[in-house]
Amino acid sequence: MQIHIYDNVTQVGQAAATLFTAQLLRKPDSVFGFATGSSPSVLYRQLIALRRAGILDFSSSVSFSLDEYCGIPISHPCSYRAFMQAELFDHINMKATYVPDGNAPDLAAECVRYDAQIAACGGIDMQLLGIGRNGHIAFNEPSGAFSYETHVTELTPSTIDANKRFFQGEEVPRKAISMGIGSIMASRELVMIATGSDKAQAVRYALEGDIDPMFPASIIRFHKVSTLFLDKAAAALL
Ligand code: GLP
Numbered sequence: 490m491q492i493h494i495y496d497n498v499t500q501v502g503q504a505a506a507t508l509f510t511a512q513l514l515r516k517p518d519s520v521f522g523f524a525t526g527s528s529p530s531v532l533y534r535q536l537i538a539l540r541r542a543g544i545l546d547f548s549s550s551v552s553f554s555l556d557e558y559c560g561i562p563i564s565h566p567c568s569y570r571a572f573m574q575a576e577l578f579d580h581i582n583m584k585a586t587y588v589p590d591g592n593a594p595d596l597a598a599e600c601v602r603y604d605a606q607i608a609a610c611g612g613i614d615m616q617l618l619g620i621g622r623n624g625h626i627a628f629n630e631p632s633g634a635f636s637y638e639t640h641v642t643e644l645t646p647s648t649i650d651a652n653k654r655f656f657q658g659e660e661v662p663r664k665a666i667s668m669g670i671g672s673i674m675a676s677r678e679l680v681m682i683a684t685g686s687d688k689a690q691a692v693r694y695a696l697e698g699d700i701d702p703m704f705p706a707s708i709i710r711f712h713k714v715s716t717l718f719l720d721k722a723a724a725a726l727l
Contacts, residue, residue, distance in 0.1 A: 490709070491716045492696075494724045498684045501718045502531020505617075505682055508716060509536060510545060512615045512678070518549040520607075522616030522673070523577065524627070525554070525569045528682040529617055530576065537580040551585040552578075553607055555618070555627035555673075559591040559641065559664040567655050589639065589666040600639040600666060607672050616676035620683045623647040624691050624704035628667030631703045637671035670708055679715035681706075686722040693726040 495501050509532065512519050523529070539545040554573055563570040570588045578586045587606055593599035607613065618626050623645060629636060630645050642665055644652075649661045673679070683692050695706035696717075702708075709715055 490696075490712070492719065492724075493716065494719045494721060496721055498720055499531055501682060501684055501720050502529070503535055505529075505532045505680055505716075505718045506535035506539075508678075508680055509615060509617075510539060513545055513547065513550060516614060517546065518551075519614045520610050520612065521550060521552040522613040522668070522676055523552050523554050523573060524617045524619045525556070525572050525576075526619045528619035528684060532617070532682065533577045537577065540581045545581070547581045547583040550583055551610055552583055552587065553603075553610075553613060553668070553672075554586070554588040555616075556665055556667040557589045557591040558662040559596065559666060560662045562592065563588075567659075572655075589668075591662075591664075591666050596641045596666065600641065603639045603666070603668070604672060607668075613672065613676040615678045615680060616673055618673070618679060618681040618706075618709070620681060620688060620691050620695060620706045621648055622651055622687055622691055624694055624706045626670075626673065626681075626706050626709070628665040629670055629673075629705040631705060633702060635670040635702045635705065635708060636667075638669040639672065640667060640669055641665070642667050670705065674708060674712055676712075677714065679709055679712050681709060681715065681717045683717070683723040684720040686725065688723040689726045692717075692719060692723050696727060
């Protein structure tokens with residue numbers, strides 16, 4: 490694992506964007522895995538700027554999002570589909586953008602379908618990850634075992650609390666669909682972004698603690714090609 494530590498969030502996002510840029514230039518039909526949350530904001534803005542400048546062409550590439558809430562319509566501004574449209578997809582020209590359907594009538598079938606769709610596209614070339622304060626990646630919450638496949642998950646109080654800031658007083662959904670650890674770890678390359686002091690403990694456990702499903706992010710240490718971009722605040726406890 491390569492670890493890069495920068496002074497600030499802007500540098501972190503711009504550095505991570507160089508990997509996504511290189512990936513797309515090297516393989517125009519790349520399969521990307523994208524994450525929601527605030528961590529990727531600068532990276533997404535950078536990719537949009539490069540697209541607008543005519544430097545990047547996403548028209549042969551596709552993306553799979555890590556997760557989606559259950560029980561809110563995709564028209565809700567906090568749905569991860571809406572979030573990704575606003576933050577990235579509406580501003581670049583990807584061939585297709587896949588997000589799990591958190592309102593599918595049969596959620597178990599939707600999970601199977603999503604994994605099959607990832608497999609049909611040949612797996613993910615470059616997967617972006619954030620990290621939750623409790624060490625979750627996507628919505629793989631701490632539990633007794635790693636969930637290999639895409640699955641429906643109950644969000645923990647810590648995750649609900651962390652995501653409240655997006656919901657402006659409304660209830661945060663309790664349930665979500667999340668890509669499993671299997672598809673994440675099968676990605677050919679992982680890129681993780683963590684910034685801010687509230688991620689410092691999570692980063693320390695992920696890198697220095699036991700590899701433990703009670704701390705899902707720790708699994709990325711088993712990945713052969715992974716890069717972690719941190720700001721000084723998130724790296725403070727290493
Ligand atoms: C959410 C998402 C994760 C994300 C995490 C961190 O729970 N499901 O994919 O990595 O939050 O978000 P942020 O980057 O806003 O701290």
